[in-house]
Amino acid sequence: MNDAHPFARYRSIIPRWDDFQRALDRPLPTCVWANPLKITPPELEAHLREQGITFEPVGWRPGAYRLQGVARPGSRLAYLAGLYEIQEEVSLLPVELLDLSAGQRILDLCAAPGSKTAQIATTVGPRATIVANDRNFRRMRPLGRSLDRLGITNTTMMTADGTNLPGDIGKFDRILVDVPCSCEGTSRKNPDATAATEDDFARLCSVQRALLKRALELCRVGGRVVYSTCTYAPEENEAIVDSILQEFGSRYHLVPARLPGFAASSGLVTWRGEHFDPQLKDALRVYPHQHDTGGFFVAALQKSSD
Amino acid sequence: MDIIPVTADDLDLSLHSDLLETQNLTLVASDPLLAHVNARFGFPAGLFDELVFLQCSHKIIRAASRPLQLPLAPQIDRTGIDFLRIDMANPRMTTSAMMTWGRHATSNAVDTNQEQCLDYLRRLPIDLTPDQLRRCTGRGFVIVRHLGYPLGVGFLESTRHSDQNCGHLRSMYPSAFAADLEQTTPFGNPS
Ligand SMILES: C[S@@+](CC[C@H](N)C(=O)[O-])C[C@H]1O[C@@H](n2cnc3c(N)ncnc32)[C@H](O)[C@@H]1O
Numbered sequence: 001m002n003d004a005h006p007f008a009r010y011r012s013i014i015p016r017w018d019d020f021q022r023a024l025d026r027p028l029p030t031c032v033w034a035n036p037l038k039i040t041p042p043e044l045e046a047h048l049r050e051q052g053i054t055f056e057p058v059g060w061r062p063g064a065y066r067l068q069g070v071a072r073p074g075s076r077l078a079y080l081a082g083l084y085e086i087q088e089e090v091s092l093l094p095v096e097l098l099d100l101s102a103g104q105r106i107l108d109l110c111a112a113p114g115s116k117t118a119q120i121a122t123t124v125g126p127r128a129t130i131v132a133n134d135r136n137f138r139r140m141r142p143l144g145r146s147l148d149r150l151g152i153t154n155t156t157m158m159t160a161d162g163t164n165l166p167g168d169i170g171k172f173d174r175i176l177v178d179v180p181c182s183c184e185g186t187s188r189k190n191p192d193a194t195a196a197t198e199d200d201f202a203r204l205c206s207v208q209r210a211l212l213k214r215a216l217e218l219c220r221v222g223g224r225v226v227y228s229t230c231t232y233a234p235e236e237n238e239a240i241v242d243s244i245l246q247e248f249g250s251r252y253h254l255v256p257a258r259l260p261g262f263a264a265s266s267g268l269v270t271w272r273g274e275h276f277d278p279q280l281k282d283a284l285r286v287y288p289h290q291h292d293t294g295g296f297f298v299a300a301l302q303k304s305s306d
Numbered sequence: 307m308d309i310i311p312v313t314a315d316d317l318d319l320s321l322h323s324d325l326l327e328t329q330n331l332t333l334v335a336s337d338p339l340l341a342h343v344n345a346r347f348g349f350p351a352g353l354f355d356e357l358v359f360l361q362c363s364h365k366i367i368r369a370a371s372r373p374l375q376l377p378l379a380p381q382i383d384r385t386g387i388d389f390l391r392i393d394m395a396n397p398r399m400t401t402s403a404m405m406t407w408g409r410h411a412t413s414n415a416v417d418t419n420q421e422q423c424l425d426y427l428r429r430l431p432i433d434l435t436p437d438q439l440r441r442c443t444g445r446g447f448v449i450v451r452h453l454g455y456p457l458g459v460g461f462l463e464s465t466r467h468s469d470q471n472c473g474h475l476r477s478m479y480p481s482a483f484a485a486d487l488e489q490t491t492p493f494g495n496p497s
Contacts, residue, residue, distance in 0.1 A: 037406075038409075038455075047453070050453075051493065051494065052494060053494070070494075071490075072490050074486070075486065075487055075490045075491070075492055076492050076493075076494065077423075077452065077453070077455070077492040077493065079492075080427070080457060080483070080492055081405065081452075081455035081456070081457055082405055082406075083455065105375050126356055126371040126372075127356075127371065127372065127373065128371075129371075129373065129374065129375040129376075131377060137383075140383070144384065147387055147402075148387055148388065148400075148401070148402035148405070149402070149405065151387070151402070151405060151406030151407075152387065153357060153369055153370055153371045153386045153387055153406075154370070154371040154386075155385070155386075156370075156376060156377075156382050156384070156385040156386075157382065157383045157384050157385075158377070158380060158381065158382045158383055159383060160380045165380070166379045166380060168377060168378040168379035168380075169377040169378075169379060169380065170375070170377055170378070
């Protein structure tokens with residue numbers, strides 16, 4: 001055990017620290033999901049077998065698979081024909097927690113490069129409307145290509161500052177706020193990802209809070225906003241949600257971010273002497289050794305009044 | 307090419323009266339827009355009923371799902387997917403449209419073998435077998451599939467046995483996609 005470990009500041013909150021460290025040294029499995037607009041999960045399984053691709057179903061998410069020994073999953077026939085989409089397993093979580101159903105109007109506030117938008121659009125069915133927004137036009141290009149390849153017709157793309165979207169955009173039943181963050185949880189695929197610094201917090205936290213605040217304003221009463229990051233830092237996770245609850249707590253409450261078959265860790269209610277709203281235990285923290293994934297944080301908020 | 311503008315009311319869409327103008331979109335009637343496409347590819351009736359068609363430039367008609375609850379602001383970059391290229395002598399379904407609806411085609415769809423499929427994806431011409439040719443009605447655009455999965459568009463030069471280029475199919479697979487395949491094959495074996 002080594003306290004010079006880049007993520008040593010989280011040692012007190014990460015269960016089974018040794019397992020965590022070991023997981024970070026392993027390569028990340030490739031995960032894909034069957035595109036319901038073109039193929040059913042059993043058909044995709046049959047196709048993968050025919051093509052000699054070995055896979056293992058992701059138990060908690062029907063239609064998702066870990067591929068084994070496929071060097072370039074983005075060059076395989078199933079990808080070119082839009083039968084599957086490649087998406088890291090843990091990043092499937094926030095959309096699964098959006099509680100999607102037919103006919104909803106959904107906003108993906110920070111959408112680029114767009115794998116979660118594609119997941120929303122193919123899950124919710126054609127009679128829904130999805131608005132995918134990101135501030136960065138260049139980063140949105142891959143989303144356009146994904147929509148074309150997957151055959152997604154229910155999605156509209158735009159590039160605007162999500163903290164400042166006009167009221168004329170209309171209200172939404174569901175909003176995903178997958179904010180820019182320090183990306184600590186991506187270190188298995190991106191070795192440069194290291195522990196966040198005070199500079200990162202200074203740069204990111206006010207934007208994260210402003211994005212979540214605007215999302216909550218644009219949500220219909222009774223609707224749901226899911227806030228997510230791929231970082232461990234409580235400053236970017238619980239502290240952001242807590243500050244919103246402190247200011248507007250009577251209008252929003254957390255719903256448990258839990259999925260059957262996916263056991264991970266509860267959100268924190270204290271960090272370095274700071275106390276958060278007790279509801280934050282209903283947020284979800286995922287560490288790489290728990291499901292052989294990257295690290296992630298998700299909180300789901302319900303709006304009870306304007 | 308018959309592109310007939312229509313109103314939101316004509317299509318039973320409840321849109322803010324300023325929305326289409328603000329977003330630079332023109333709704334287009336599906337009839338006669340789809341007549342040529344339906345005739346050539348033998349799509350089943352009703353296949354496109356849940357879609358609305360929008361002209362967003364002099365080049366492209368897009369297809370988007372109903373009920374099209376677009377924002378009034380800010381300006382959108384795109385909605386739905388590219389459906390028809392209209393800036394050419396023979397308007398044609400785009401690669402994304404062929405990939406999305408091509409599995410329903412009953413004519414002018416070519417089911418390639420693995421070797422033909424590889425050539426198609428590398429933008430090389432392919433020669434159709436007599437059996438493949440029998441499923442095509444004449445010179446023009448065709449849907450290229452493999453194992454039943456549509457991959458894109460090809461142009462069939464001729465179906466007349468007296469022509470030298472009978473059965474000759476030009477690949478129109480997008481060059482950007484083909485470039486992604488330079489070092490590999492979609493079947494996993496080394497190229
Ligand atoms: C974590 S990434 C989103 C990943 C995406 N949801 C996906 O699954 O592919 C965060 C995104 O937030 C965008 N972003 C940063 N500041 C923003 C702002 N003020 N408004 C909208 N998007 C913003 C960044 O451009 C970046 O693409």
